[in-house]
Amino acid sequence: MSEPEHLLQLEGVAKHFGGLYALSGLSLHVDEGEIVSVIGPNGAGKSTMFNVITGLYEPDDGTIRFRGDGIVGLAPNRITKLGIARTFQTVHLFPNMTILENAMVGQHCRTRSGVLGSVLRLPATRREEEQIRERARKALAFFGSRLAGYREDQPAFALSYANRRRLEMARALATDPAIVMLDEPTAGMNPRETLELRDHIVRMRDELGLTLLVIEHDMRVVKGVSDRVIALDYGRKIAEGSYDEVANDPQVIEAYLGTKAVG
Amino acid sequence: MGVPTRSIVRAGLIGGVAAIFIALVGLYTKFATLELVGEQITLGRLMIVAPALVAAYAVTRPRIVAGERRVVSLRDGLIAGALTGLGTGIVFAAGTWFADLFGVDRIREVFISVTDELIAFLTFDKGIPGGLVILIVICIVGGVVGGFVRTAPEPIRKPAAVGVLAVLLFGLLQRIVPIALVELGYDADWLYRAGSGLTVLGGVVVFAVAAIADILWNRGGRRLKDRVRQTTETAPAARLGLFLVLVAILAILPLLLGSVISETLGQVMIYVLLGLGLNIVVGYAGLLDLGYVAFFAFGAYTTGLLTGAFLNTTTGAAQPALSADLNFYVAVWIVALLAAGLGLLIGAPVLRLRGDYLAIVTLGLGEIVSVITASKWAQPLIGGPQGMRGVTKAEIFGLNPQDNPQHFYYLALAFVLLAAFVSWRLSTSRIGRAWTAMREDEQVADATGISTTKFKLLAFAMGGAIGSLGGALFAVSIGSLTPASFEITVSITALAVVILGGLGSIPGVVVGALVLIGLPGLLREFEDYRPLIYGGALVAIMILRPQGLIPNVRRTRELAEEEVAQDAWAGGGPSGEGEAVAAVVPGGSLGGEREDLE
Numbered sequence: 001m002s003e004p005e006h007l008l009q010l011e012g013v014a015k016h017f018g019g020l021y022a023l024s025g026l027s028l029h030v031d032e033g034e035i036v037s038v039i040g041p042n043g044a045g046k047s048t049m050f051n052v053i054t055g056l057y058e059p060d061d062g063t064i065r066f067r068g069d070g071i072v073g074l075a076p077n078r079i080t081k082l083g084i085a086r087t088f089q090t091v092h093l094f095p096n097m098t099i100l101e102n103a104m105v106g107q108h109c110r111t112r113s114g115v116l117g118s119v120l121r122l123p124a125t126r127r128e129e130e131q132i133r134e135r136a137r138k139a140l141a142f143f144g145s146r147l148a149g150y151r152e153d154q155p156a157f158a159l160s161y162a163n164r165r166r167l168e169m170a171r172a173l174a175t176d177p178a179i180v181m182l183d184e185p186t187a188g189m190n191p192r193e194t195l196e197l198r199d200h201i202v203r204m205r206d207e208l209g210l211t212l213l214v215i216e217h218d219m220r221v222v223k224g225v226s227d228r229v230i231a232l233d234y235g236r237k238i239a240e241g242s243y244d245e246v247a248n249d250p251q252v253i254e255a256y257l258g259t260k261a262v263g
Numbered sequence: 264m265g266v267p268t269r270s271i272v273r274a275g276l277i278g279g280v281a282a283i284f285i286a287l288v289g290l291y292t293k294f295a296t297l298e299l300v301g302e303q304i305t306l307g308r309l310m311i312v313a314p315a316l317v318a319a320y321a322v323t324r325p326r327i328v329a330g331e332r333r334v335v336s337l338r339d340g341l342i343a344g345a346l347t348g349l350g351t352g353i354v355f356a357a358g359t360w361f362a363d364l365f366g367v368d369r370i371r372e373v374f375i376s377v378t379d380e381l382i383a384f385l386t387f388d389k390g391i392p393g394g395l396v397i398l399i400v401i402c403i404v405g406g407v408v409g410g411f412v413r414t415a416p417e418p419i420r421k422p423a424a425v426g427v428l429a430v431l432l433f434g435l436l437q438r439i440v441p442i443a444l445v446e447l448g449y450d451a452d453w454l455y456r457a458g459s460g461l462t463v464l465g466g467v468v469v470f471a472v473a474a475i476a477d478i479l480w481n482r483g484g485r486r487l488k489d490r491v492r493q494t495t496e497t498a499p500a501a502r503l504g505l506f507l508v509l510v511a512i513l514a515i516l517p518l519l520l521g522s523v524i525s526e527t528l529g530q531v532m533i534y535v536l537l538g539l540g541l542n543i544v545v546g547y548a549g550l551l552d553l554g555y556v557a558f559f560a561f562g563a564y565t566t567g568l569l570t571g572a573f574l575n576t577t578t579g580a581a582q583p584a585l586s587a588d589l590n591f592y593v594a595v596w597i598v599a600l601l602a603a604g605l606g607l608l609i610g611a612p613v614l615r616l617r618g619d620y621l622a623i624v625t626l627g628l629g630e631i632v633s634v635i636t637a638s639k640w641a642q643p644l645i646g647g648p649q650g651m652r653g654v655t656k657a658e659i660f661g662l663n664p665q666d667n668p669q670h671f672y673y674l675a676l677a678f679v680l681l682a683a684f685v686s687w688r689l690s691t692s693r694i695g696r697a698w699t700a701m702r703e704d705e706q707v708a709d710a711t712g713i714s715t716t717k718f719k720l721l722a723f724a725m726g727g728a729i730g731s732l733g734g735a736l737f738a739v740s741i742g743s744l745t746p747a748s749f750e751i752t753v754s755i756t757a758l759a760v761v762i763l764g765g766l767g768s769i770p771g772v773v774v775g776a777l778v779l780i781g782l783p784g785l786l787r788e789f790e791d792y793r794p795l796i797y798g799g800a801l802v803a804i805m806i807l808r809p810q811g812l813i814p815n816v817r818r819t820r821e822l823a824e825e826e827v828a829q830d831a832w833a834g835g836g837p838s839g840e841g842e843a844v845a846a847v848v849p850g851g852s853l854g855g856e857r858e859d860l861e
Contacts (some may be wrong), residue, residue, distance in 0.1 A: 075709065076710045078714075081712055094699065094704060097699055108697055118689055119684075175711065
């Protein structure tokens with residue numbers, strides 16, 4: 001049976017910490033050019049799913065395929081190099097590096113100059129360094145003037161909260177990914193910033209041709225960007241479909257609001 | 264009253280206890296007769312004043328009261344200083360009195376430095392009640408000076424402080440400066456008394472010259488420095504020129520300074536190499552390695568083996584089980600290469616370890632190497648407890664680095680420049696960026712596409728290769744190797760050099776080595792107190808300047824400057840909303856402890 005090939009596919013993925021099943025038998029897929037949102041109450045296993053996909057945790061069971069190849073057991077840096085970039089729920093930048101340097105680190109896995117080239121500053125190395133800088137700037141420019149100009153040389157810790165989130169996304173973009181996984185990108189942002197970010201997510205797909213997998217709590221954002229929504233609870237997929245289908249699914253409502261008291 | 268009474272009492276007590284400590288460890292008796300200026304100002308006597316002075320200097324610091332920075336006025340500063348000195352003096356005098364009452368001989372059973380001479384020295388030979396009054400008065404004077412140095416108007420206190428420090432330095436370098444002057448063909452009888460400290464005239468002249476230099480520097484020097492910096496930033500040719508001038512100065516230095524200082528500088532440069540190597544591991548990559556002596560020993564012994572050294576045995580010289588007879592300048596590259604391999608070997612088992620655990624394991628690995636060098640087991644190869652001798656003299660172009668310290672200086676300088684160049688180029692490259700990212704957040708670096716395995720191993724290999732050069736030079740400089748040279752103190756000292764200078768900073772390593780190896784090397788009188796000075800220096804640096812003497816830019820980025828740029832931009836540009844938050848909370852959630860990535 002020839003199944004259509006998905007960009008990213010999870011099958012029967014399980015992950016438990018001691019007796020706690022963070023993920024059990026989770027199967028889902030993401031197709032090229034889609035924006036898929038993952039929703040679910042706190043502790044549903046959304047971030048664990050991200051960590052399992054990106055190799056920070058190894059799943060206890062199941063397979064994860066990226067472009068048809070299994071990626072379970074690969075080191076996180078190898079998975080990033082394959083084309084899966086991510087951001088974290090709590091922002092994780094390199095705080096004492098400058099904004100430009102943060103983005104330049106993203107280009108690391110696309111470049112190759114080694115010790116000899118770096119020490120002798122060979123022409124090829126210099127060209128590559130120039131190219132790293134250029135591409136990092138391009139990634140920063142995605143967010144307009146917010147990360148450009150004088151800010152380039154500021155340490156990341158000096159940025160506002162919203163800009164840190166943007167920089168983290170720019171760093172992910174700088175890895176030249178095929179799919180970007182955003183973990184609650186609008187958490188802690190004010191309504192205006194949230195709106196702006198919603199546009200950014202859509203632009204990532206439309207202008208950069210990326211596929212996105214987004215964990216999001218803000219239902220306006222989920223509604224505005226998603227081609228498809230997947231709801232998790234207790235590490236299982238409880239619903240999948242368009243925003244309206246999922247939002248009206250009784251199981252989803254129950255997961256968010258609790259079981260009706262039987263009386 | 265500008266300074267809280269409680270602070271004064273506390274500072275006085277601490278000063279007094281410090282003074283008693285100095286007395287108990289024997290510093291006073293040791294330096295009682297080391298004359299700095301004239302016959303009266305000896306180092307021992309200055310040390311009597313020092314605790315009160317430092318305590319008063321500390322207690323009159325500007326304080327933050329109700330969110331406002333308050334500078335202590337000169338009058339309050341002098342009063343608080345005098346009171347602090349009084350407190351110090353009373354505690355000190357009480358201690359001295361107690362020692363006399365209790366019986367010097369009984370105390371000496373534990374503190375061997377407590378003698379009748381010490382009591383006599385502290386009481387200025389005037390007996391117990393009278394001498395103690397003098398002691399208290401001297402402490403009060405010290406306190407007043409301390410308060411003055413902190414609270415006097417800047418145009419007065421800075422040149423005065425610089426002048427006094429210059430006099431102290433020239434006084435302490437009494438065995439070095441006159442010799443250097445004589446070697447330059449200049450007779451300095453008026454400056455130094457024969458075999459002793461500065462003359463009174465010399466002291467005054469040194470003070471005046473230093474103070475005037477400081478004033479001139481404040482007038483125009485800053486601007487000059489800024490100008491030089493600007494030019495070098497815009498024109499690469501100017502930077503090259505500055506570099507050449509620096510190299511030229513370094514090249515003629517041993518001719519100016521004579522062989523005594525050159526020898527010390529050679530030792531300094533061995534530690535600069537160790538520091539540069541360790542700096543890659545600890546400073547750039549953030550891997551705390553406490554077993555760095557392994558590379559030092561490996562470099563030294565491998566150099567011996569490759570250049571045809573002999574083993575010391577009870578029956579005479581013997582050929583090592585495995586050896587070659589290569590030219591040093593060929594062998595040294597093989598040594599570095601092998602050391603890089605050793606770096607991989609040491610790095611591989613500790614890849615998964617972080618922080619404290621890494622430190623403990625590397626400590627153990629270093630200790631293993633130390634033990635092997637001294638073991639009977641390794642005797643056929645490296646001589647075991649008896650060691651080896653006859654390491655190559657590394658002669659080249661008529662230079663003899665082993666027997667002539669000035670020639671060794673040039674050899675070491677070449678290696679230091681090479682190592683500094685390599686680490687600078689690495690730190691500013693893609694590799695350096697990967698190391699920094701890894702140091703900042705290993706897990707995130709991995710998730711951003713950096714192979715942490717590869718770059719950790721690379722750090723150990725590069726650090727090991729550079730460190731082994733230090734070992735190779737050490738082997739050449741003394742010609743014979745014994746296990747006593749390869750103990751854990753080497754690891755600790757190298758780490759102290761890196762930390763004192765500033766983690767991740769190449770100039771910092773140089774300054775750290777100059778301070779920790781150079782100064783004790785020049786001031787042989789302090790040899791017995793080297794660990795005490797190391798400890799004191801490290802504690803002081805951690806409290807006063809945790810980023811090190813010459814910190815890495817990245818580690819001290821000043822938020823203030825950034826804020827100015829930000830405000831200027833926000834004023835003219837579009838929205839700058841939310842920026843103020845970051846300015847108030849530097850680092851914010853980023854700088855603090857990391858939570859799990861969940």
